Amino acid sequence: MTDWPEKKLGFGLMRLPKNGDDIDIDATCRLVDEFLAAGFTYFDTAYVYQGSEDAFRKCVAERHPRGSYTIATKMAGWKLSPDYTPADMFADQLARCGVEYFDYYLLHSLQESRGTVYEDNGCFDFCQKMKEEGKIRHFGFSFHGSPELLEKLLTDHPEVDFVQLQINYVDWENNAIWSGKNYEIAAAHGKKVIVMEPVKGGFLASLSPETAAPFTAIHPDASPASWALRFAGSLPAVAVVLSGMNAPAQMADNVATFGDFQPLTDEEQAAIAKVRDNILSVPTVPCTACRYCTEGCPMGIFIPDVFKAYNMILTFGEHNRPHFYYSGQLALGSGKASDCIQCGQCEAACPQHIDIIEQLQKASAVLDV
Ligand code: SF4
Ligand code: SF4
Structure with a gap:
């Protein structure tokens, strides 16, 4: 099974349960089993998520049939060198993950500050070759940059199948995250979208009762996280919404949200808009991140x-x-x-x-x- 999953929840393996400094493999196996038993299939890891690809092998690849799951992982361009090529990293990742091919393979974290590291190392061409050889089924990149850069990348690289974007309802019009603009560019290029950070690193899972009042007025028992996940999952071009699950209660809530997924109604979208207004009504520093101030700072303060x-x-x-x-x-x-x-x-x-x-x-x- 290598196409887009029927159910949109993806298991992000970036923040797995820990036992001291190490990933707790037994606890991760229990979460993995629950996720698969509920009919979900998509796992997301990366070369630079410490221990995560190995944990995937131990908890998923060595314990479940290949056809019962899909795996996405990412190439870390900034770790490449003449002595460690894309082919070397890719081979290491296949071995670490314990698979013969990747269902989804991404170039990790494209943004302005990464420059042309992926082009310079021939990563786009390499991934296209791996796709032709059947070692990558879907090729994409994760993205943290501006709409202008996304437009350029998707124009220059029509071979890309999908993009992974930071999307949440608070940052929809944010001029540093660009959730809305980047989503619209990806959709206009006909790309599938994988959503990362749908609860904004956990912020949208822990709203105050006052902030969340428009939610509880409609669904008194629904968690704030479930609203954030449904917002992302309701976008038509979105294929997968990632959640970095590391506790059974979180898994149960997410599985319930996506088990019988209900897109947001107009009334619920209005509640999202009110909660967004509540969050954004807190006075903040009105910085637009234009960076005109930084070049001349003698102390190099970002x-x-x-x-x-x-x-x-x-x-x-x-x-x-x-x-x-x-x-x-x-x-x-x-x-x-x-x-x-x-x-x-x-x-x-x-x-x-x-x-x-x-x-x-x-x-x-x-x-x-
Ligand atoms: S000049 Fe600096 S502080 Fe002012 S808006 Fe631009 S980035 Fe923000
Ligand atoms: S040292 Fe302080 S006042 Fe001077 S440019 Fe840097 S941040 Fe601004």
């Missing part, structure tokens, strides 16, 4: 990225995700928010007239802790 993390905290409260994102930016070379020497260069450059110095001080108070 100002819009600091504000992105800070805005996540303002909107959703304390959560490990913004801190994880912020420390990732520091690892990429950003100065800390607290490094600001108040030179004022950025404020002069900002078309949104943001009081950047003061906002960085507030951000620093919650991020540099």
